[in-house]
Amino acid sequence: MSVKIVAVAKQLPKYTRETKDIIPYLKIWMSGQDDRFQRKVIKLFENAGVDRRYSIMDAEDVFLRTSFEEKNDIYAKEAVNLAESALIKSLDKANLKAQDIDYIITVSCTGMMIPSMDAYLINRLKMRQDIVRLPVTEMGCAAGVSGIIYAKNFLKANPNKRAAVIAVESPTATFQLDDFSMVNIVSAAIFGDGASSVILSSYKDEEGPEIIDEAMYHFYDAETMMGFKLVNTGLQMILDKAVPETISNHFPKIVHPFLARNKVSIEDVDHLIFHPGGKKIVQTVEELFGSLGKNIDDTKEVLKLYGNMSSATVLYVLERFMDKQLPKGDLGLMLSFGPGFSAQRILLKW
Known part of the structure; x- marks a missing residue:
């Protein structure tokens, strides 16, 4: 029995800036640091290969003022919103309804929330009450593929079922305001926020790789x-x-x-x-x-x-x-x- 990927859809957060527009905030954040260090950091951002990024909060909130609690509160709210939008888009692409999903896997490592976002999606979209849930929280960048692997194994054992894998991440919510280490800076230079949803199926007549x-x-x-x-x-x-x-x-x-x-x-x-x-x-x-x-x-x-x-x-x-x-x-x-x-x-x- 084959398992196919029938639809993939992304959802971007509402805030977005080009890298060149983030530099002024970066300079304010680094004020008081050595001039040579500041030049190095700016060059790192400019040469990171990222022209634009999206975020669940504006640059001012990322670089200048929000606490861990405030950032995580924003993460918890926006993660569910992004997940819902991405899932609906992928369902529309596959001509399916939320009630057609038998297995839901949600993936995120950049914030904390219990219950996990899948519980909120089940309620918002009135998904099946017997849907199987799996939140994946600690596999980082690999978890999008991991989620597909878990979904495939479930579907391989269960013919005529469908699974949704929804990944939502906000690395900007992990930025450390008082940390001027290169690790924190490199992370800020290369990471952005986003969400995506994948629909998989073990139905014979559904198309996809x-x-x-x-x-x-x-x-x-x-x-x-x-x-x-x-x-x-x-x-x-x-x-x-x-x-x-x-x-x-x-x-x-x-x-x-x-x-x-x-x-x-x-x-x-x-x-x-x-x-x-x-x-x-x-x-x-x-x-x-x-x-x-x-x-x-x-x-x-x-x-x-x-x-x-x-x-x-x-x-x-x-x-x-x-x-x-x-x-x-x-x-x-x-x-x-x-x-x-x-x-x-x-x-x-x-």
Whole structure:
């Protein structure tokens, strides 16, 4: 029995600014810091490969005044609003109603709320009272692909069912006002907020790319490379500068055995649907695959237009491929990385 992705839709928050318009707020935030440091930070923002980003709050609130409690209150409210809009859009694309969903997975790591956002969606949209819920909270950037893997396994065991995977992230809600470390600054330079919803189905007559295979790959002894530390002022980013090099070193073991067990090679893959973690990671991937004639243009474009939105980002890349109406038989390799450290892979066939 096959499981297919039948629709993907994104939803952006209401606030948006180009990177050049964020610089004045950045300068105010850095006032009192060394001039050389300020120039370095501004250059970092300008060269991050992100032209524009979206946010659940305006730049003034991010950089100048909100506490952890205030930011998390905004997150809790806006996460549900964004999730609802993204889910409705994806349902409309698939010509489905909210009551047609049997399994709901919500994904987010950038704020805290109990009950999780899926409970609110069930009430707002009057979804089925026997719907199966799974909130995923601690897998970071990899969780969008992880959610699809969990949904696929549920649907594989349950014919004629549908699942929704909704990822909502607000990295701007984790910005640390009193932290002038490069990790906090790099995070602010590359991340943005966004939401996306994916509808999957195990009905035979519904159309979309089929999930041929899926797998997770876990890096040993790399727990401290990426994640969050809960401090009094909120979720403090952990981001090791060795992440791009580590990914590069593991790429052969991540990609080639996974494809080989499906009797294909990287040369057979038509589309690379990769999570744009940041400019350096994008460059690393390009160096690895460019010589094979493969491109990650859609990955780069998503980073440029929206920034890294953690778990939701790779779903923005996936939506671009879904909207292209690709030829039957095309293969796509979906890949994301996240805390753990881990890589999540999906092989798709149109």
